[in-house]
Structures are given as structure tokens and as C-alpha cells.
Amino acid sequence: MTEAGESTAVDADVDGLSYEAARDALVAVVDELERGGATLEQSLALWERGEALATRCETWLTGARARLDAARAES
Numbered sequence: 001m002t003e004a005g006e007s008t009a010v011d012a013d014v015d016g017l018s019y020e021a022a023r024d025a026l027v028a029v030v031d032e033l034e035r036g037g038a039t040l041e042q043s044l045a046l047w048e049r050g051e052a053l054a055t056r057c058e059t060w061l062t063g064a065r066a067r068l069d070a071a072r073a074e075s
Contacts, residue, residue, distance in 0.1 A: 014052040019060035026053040 029050040
């Protein structure tokens, strides 16, 4: 298992990504996991990065939804 500091480093790496960059990186992680062949430790690291990327994408989408709702409310 990874230590808490490593998870934070993954999150910090992902925090500055645009939606498109996070989405593309997530697709790459999924592709790599689906290909197989990685060690258990590598697979766990990929999984953790994928989780962080998915959270980043969700944050962007939630923000976009809120902006759309606000714009509709103003109309």
C-alpha cells in the first residue's frame, strides 16, 4: 500500500489539470490498466492516479453544472 504522502502527491499533481487534460490522462490510465502486465504496485499506483483524475473531472463538471444553473437562473 502507499503512504498518505504519496496519495497527496498524486492529488497535487492532478489539481492543476484542465478538464480535458484530466480526462485524457484518465483514459490513458484506464487503457494501461486494461492492457495488464503491470505489477501489483504499478497497478495500485495507476488506480490511485485514476481515482484522483476522476475526482478532478467530477469537480470540473460540477462547477460547469453550477455555472449553467446560475446562467439559467439569471435568464
